[in-house]
Amino acid sequence: MHRQPLLYLLAAFHPASEYESRIRDTMTRFIHEHHNCFMRELLIGHITGSAWVVNKTLDKTLLTHHRKLDKWLQLGGHCDGDNDVLRVALREAVEESGVYDIVPFSHDIFDLDIHEIPERRTASGIEPAHLHYDVRFMLIADDAAPLAITAESKDLQWVSLDDVARLTQEESMLRMVAKTRHSNRHLH
DSSP: OTTHHHHHHHHHOOOSSHHHHHHHHHHHHHHHHOTTTTOTTOTTEEEEEEEEEEOTTSSEEEEEEETTTTEEEOEEEEOTTOOOHHHHHHHHHHHHHOOOOEEESOSSOOEEEEEEEOOEEETTEEEOOEEEEEEEEEEEEOTTSOOOOOTTEEEEEEEEGGGHHHHOOOHHHHHHHHHHHHHHHHHO
């Protein structure tokens, strides 16, 4: 039963493309097959919660230069057993930015992505390559709020949607930029 809330959210998700439809279906199968899908101890992969944090005018996003992956990414992280993936995204956004006044743009899923995390050495040994089944929510924050860079980041900054492509060519990041622009058009 603990997986049911996320399965409901996935069923309500409206894919914008055939690719997103396949990602949703793959993620749904993964959740059905793995009762421990919210635990990072599931070494083949696990559900993660991401925060696509945008400002109130939807023309900037808050990105972190991730220390371990050495890439500009949205905020987010492991569920560690929490089946409320929106709560995970909100928690990670606060922890990774130092901004406390962050609210959901919507309680619906904004984007889905499945991506591989490379093998890496940890204090306890080798962490094998695995998949992150990433559930992403659009969150709103004040772009004037002070930011606090954590040990997980090399940098943290508000980036104009027009400039995201200069920092990353990750297809999923560019897809979220396009979705944000689409959301902005519907607000005005």
